[in-house]
């Protein structure tokens with residue numbers, strides 16, 4: 001039986017291990033964050049992990065991102081990974097509804113030379129995005145990373161896309177959802193499947209669905 005947020009590996013575990021062994025290791029602080037999250041958090045597997053974290057940092061570097069919006073902070077691994085790629089005046093705005101997990105995130109941001117680039121917004125992501133939309137014309141985002149409740153991805157995409165600059169990216173995690181997209185049953189399964197269908201049809205973006213980890217949908221605003 002698959003529990004709600006259990007992640008089933010999409011590739012052979014030996015190959016998964018091989019991808020880790022052939023990706024540069026995370027720095028000591030990120031490795032500690034992985035360890036602490038495993039020790040303290042029941043849902044530790046929500047963390048993106050080192051290969052995807054490295055991929056996000058590389059995307060932020062390659063796209064020359066200065067402003068990043070993240071939906072779903074958890075203990076801060078992806079936010080910190082992306083912040084490392086930004087210039088000194090860059091910023092990651094990351095939001096979460098859970099105060100306890102963001103306390104862990106903030107304690108790691110405080111120990112990183114890149115932590116001052118990260119702002120945590122506590123509260124429902126829809127409300128946070130609507131608030132940020134007021135400034136979006138003068139301060140558009142270069143990259144948005146969706147990694148919160150799966151049933152809301154379509155809403156997050158519609159709210160965030162107008163705030164993204166032309167050529168900017170919306171990156172969504174878990175878009176293969178341990179294979180459950182093939183036979184969606186729950187609201188979250190349907191949410192992910194609806195998101196993948198929407199992005200593929202939407203003329204405002206180019207897109208590719210990558211089978212990295214649990215699936216990453218990359219959309220680039222035209």
Ligand SMILES: C[S@@+](CC[C@H](N)C(=O)[O-])C[C@H]1O[C@@H](n2cnc3c(N)ncnc32)[C@H](O)[C@@H]1O
Pocket residue numbers: 046047048049071072073074075076077078079095096097098101123124125126147148149
């Ligand atoms: C998969 S985790 C994020 C993992 C994170 N990106 C990382 O690498 O560690 C999803 C997070 O989304 C948060 N979340 C769920 N629903 C939310 C909502 N409506 N608004 C904001 N955050 C939400 C959860 O509290 C959880 O911490």
